[in-house]
Amino acid sequence: MSQDPGRFAVGFDIGGTNMRAGLISGSGEIIRQVSAPTPATAGELDSGIVELVRALGEDHPIDAVGMAVAGFLDPACETVRFAPHLPWRDAPVRAHLEGLLGLPVRLEHDANSAAWGEYRFGGAQGADNWVLLAIGTGIGAALIVDGEIYRGAHGTAPEFGHLRVVPDGRPCPCGKSGCLERYCSGTALVDSALEFSTRGGFGDSVLLEAIRRDPTGLKGDMITRAARDRDPLGVAVMEDFSLWLGECLSMVADVLDPELIVIGGGVSRDADIYLETAVAHFAGRIVGAGYRPLARVGTAQLGADAGMIGVADLARQAVAAP
Amino acid sequence: MSQDPGRFAVGFDIGGTNMRAGLISGSGEIIRQVSAPTPATAGELDSGIVELVRALGEDHPIDAVGMAVAGFLDPACETVRFAPHLPWRDAPVRAHLEGLLGLPVRLEHDANSAAWGEYRFGGAQGADNWVLLAIGTGIGAALIVDGEIYRGAHGTAPEFGHLRVVPDGRPCPCGKSGCLERYCSGTALVDSALEFSTRGGFGDSVLLEAIRRDPTGLKGDMITRAARDRDPLGVAVMEDFSLWLGECLSMVADVLDPELIVIGGGVSRDADIYLETAVAHFAGRIVGAGYRPLARVGTAQLGADAGMIGVADLARQAVAAP
Incomplete structure (x- = not known):
């Protein structure tokens, strides 16, 4: 469960109106964060995500990216089945973003992400x-x-x-x-x-x-x-x-x-x-x-940051797992 | 998960009115069953349980005894905290019966026992x-x-x-x-x-x-x-x-x-x-x-026998486990 705290993961919280991304340390600290309005089309959403990851990675090496999504995912967290406020429908989002970003990507439901943040670093x-x-x-x-x-x-x-x-x-x-x-x-x-x-x-x-x-x-x-x-x-x-x-x-x-x-x-x-x-x-x-x-x-205890912090930790774990 | 089907365990289903016990094979068959009215005091309940196990063990070696109980158990299934129709209150029933019977005893909630029966041998x-x-x-x-x-x-x-x-x-x-x-x-x-x-x-x-x-x-x-x-x-x-x-x-x-x-x-x-x-x-x-x-x-699919069959299987598993 313990990782090198000197390494970083990005955690995304993608809401219907805005998307936020944070550069998260192994001890759950937000080193830097950026945000942007959530684009309406899948193509613009892709570009928006790439841009935020690039911005966060300018001065820091990124090991993995986690995406907290409000919607139905398949049990393996590969596909977004339905997200009412996002342009993804039965979309294999994890593999797609991994190809796009050239980094390991972990997808997770937003409430699960927030719970994981509170479990690892919060209440x-x-x-x-x-x-x-x-x-x-x-x-x-x-x-x-x-x-x-x-x-x-x-x-x-x-x-x-x-x-x-x-x-x-x-x-x-x-x-x-x-x-x-x-x-x-x-x-x-x-x-x-x-x-x-x-x-x-x-x-x-x-x-x-x-x-x-x-x-x-x-x-x-x-x-x-x-x-x-x-x-x-x-x-x-x-x-x-x-x-x-x-x-x-x-x-x-x-x-x-x-x-x-x-x-x-x-x-x-x-x-x-x-x-x-x-x-x-x-x-x-x-x-x-x-x-x-x-x-x-x-x-x-982590307020609105719980999902971002939690999903970044899950992404790091997925990379660290054998 | 698989045990020698030639060996037997006893499964008890202890209700408020009657208690039933079955000699159960490793493949979930009821070889023989006996029943008696459920006694009102803890001492008589002890003797009643001993007597039924003795009756079932006359011609068959018994490896373990399972007890399906309608009531609250502790998470380790050692103690009956409260069973509305039985004379047990915060009673360490598992160890007590083990001493009494000279056999490994497994305690389980009745619905969990029935579920285990259906899972292993039923619907x-x-x-x-x-x-x-x-x-x-x-x-x-x-x-x-x-x-x-x-x-x-x-x-x-x-x-x-x-x-x-x-x-x-x-x-x-x-x-x-x-x-x-x-x-x-x-x-x-x-x-x-x-x-x-x-x-x-x-x-x-x-x-x-x-x-x-x-x-x-x-x-x-x-x-x-x-x-x-x-x-x-x-x-x-x-x-x-x-x-x-x-x-x-x-x-x-x-x-x-x-x-x-x-x-x-x-x-x-x-x-x-x-x-x-x-x-x-x-x-x-x-x-x-x-x-x-x-x-x-x-x-x-197992009707009223599910609890008896299930808890006998759980008792056998507890013995077989390392």
Whole structure:
């Protein structure tokens, strides 16, 4: 597992809007980073990737390149089957980029990459059986079992965000309704605030006034800020989110029984205002509560860099492996 | 993995009412079996187990004894933490029975034992990544990953029966409400029939008449029989069960992404009347339907003997291992 920290790998985090790449040391430090808008066509994406790698490699030798991708990969991580915001469809991306860059390339799902970063250098060091819940627009998840990424038979595990938790519940862009991430995500904060705002009982809520003025301008950080200011509507929305997160934690613990669950993603920045309530709810909801140890719950430490750092480390490992 | 089929192990299936023990060959055949009521005290349970092993060992040499237990075990399978219907509480059962019997003893959770039986000799042969759903009174589950039993960090994985799928839903003996097994189990068939019987629209249903005469006498097999006879209430209840089973399959596939899901337990006997509908519903409910291969769905083949056969094989393996 240990590599020469004097050697470097590049980690890419390719999102629908921007792509970021970092030159990462063997101890997980970001030596340098660059970014660019994500091109819309496969050809421009190729050139963009080559250019960023060239920029990072000017003064440093690069051993390998890792690519964290938001989408479905095959279990061998050779092919991108489907990535909603990228121009790859059933594309053998790994071999293609390896040919293009003349360097070993490692492809990995973005949540798995972030989990690997947290496992090697962040909030999950030392925990060999644990789950990452990356809560932002939706819920991304990754599972580490005995120190390895669990991906399932077809490479799609683990998915928690679209478990149906409310029959005929809030409609989801996935086509179903009542999915967990419609109640437990950054997006859900906004949905809940809009829904709650039509009920009474929130007295002189500044947040309620803001919603009445401009419901379409409501953002998640307005709600967390309101909750911090003890605004009645803000507090009610965060309370609801806390209970759903506790429910989500209990589902993860029931099915996977990890030693640790790490909350990452954009929502993790405000963990101080909801995590205690969520964990208390979780403790009372698992099956056999009292007869089984409870998973620890923590927060991610590498923020938005986790995927870049993690996939660079995976790329280095792939090169170092026999 | 292969052992001398001429040698024998004993497999126990210890339930709350009866305990059964079988003399099992290396190829999974039941050579002989015995049973007795499960004693209520730990001392009588000890004597009962010794007596059954003695009876089975009269004419055959026994290499090892496996015990399938319905309850929480520690991850090392040394201790029974809690088994609701047995007199063991935080008891070091494995070492205790080994001393008592003078034979190597292997302890295992009952669903894991049944899964191992189906994996080695039944409906899951050749599938190294798969899930057993044992659907009867509730939902028992087991997960095989890369040919090994997945048990989680504390030995309690995987649990699906008590995931909450309906907020404020049907009350569950576990203390929560809306648990999956309240809608998708043999018990749920009865609950659904009673609930549906209070609505109108079932015309001249023989099942409805039977419920009106004696609601407390309603049994699951009356419902499956009614469905086979195209009784309107019976059909409606089985249709509801099929949809919930499809939902359950999609939850398993989303979280664990196995290559195969095997339906076992008492309810699996009637798979011919619900499985096709359930699988069709499942196919439309997984995330990314169309962009990922679907898990196969099959039925268990060893019936109520799966646990006994499986745990005997695990016991033989433990002896054979270096």
